[in-house]
Amino acid sequence: MIGSRRWGIPAILSALCLPQMIPPGCTPSSMDRVQKKMMTPLDDMIWFEKDEPLRQCIEKVRDTGHTCFPVARSSLDQVLGVVSVKDLLSATCEGQPSLESIIKPAVCAANHLNALQILDRFRSSRAHMILVHTVSF
Helix, strand or coil: CCCECEEEEECCCCCCCHHHHCCCCCCHHHHHHHHHHHEECHHHCCCEECCCCHHHHHHHHHHHCCCEEEEECCCCCEEEEEEEHHHHHHHHHCCCCCHHHHCECCCEEECCCCHHHHHHHHHHHCCCCCEEEECCC
C-alpha cells in the first residue's frame, strides 16, 4: 500500500507527444498551469476496488477506453498499485480469480514538482500513468 494520501493522475502520455504539450517559451511559473491541465482531478478518476469482480473491471474498461487503472482499498486514499488492461484481459482469459495477482507498483510523484519534472519522471519510468500526490506534514 502506498499510504493515506490524496492522488491525481496525469493524462496518459507518450514520449512522442511530450514536446507538443509544452508551449514554446514556457517559464517555470507557467508550468504549474500546464501541470494542472495534464492531470485528471481526483473526483473524476476511474479506479478499481481491490475486491471488484473482474467482470465489472472489464465493463469499466469498455465504458472508458482507458488502458491503465489505479487499484485501491475502499478509497483513493489507499492506493495499492495499478493494473493494465493487457494484464486484466490475460487474467480473465486464464481464469485468475482476482485483481490482486496482477497489481503492479504505482509510479508516484509529489505535487510540489513542476510539470517538466513530472514529465521527466513519467518518461524515465516508462509507465502509462503517474500518481501525483499531496504530502501533508
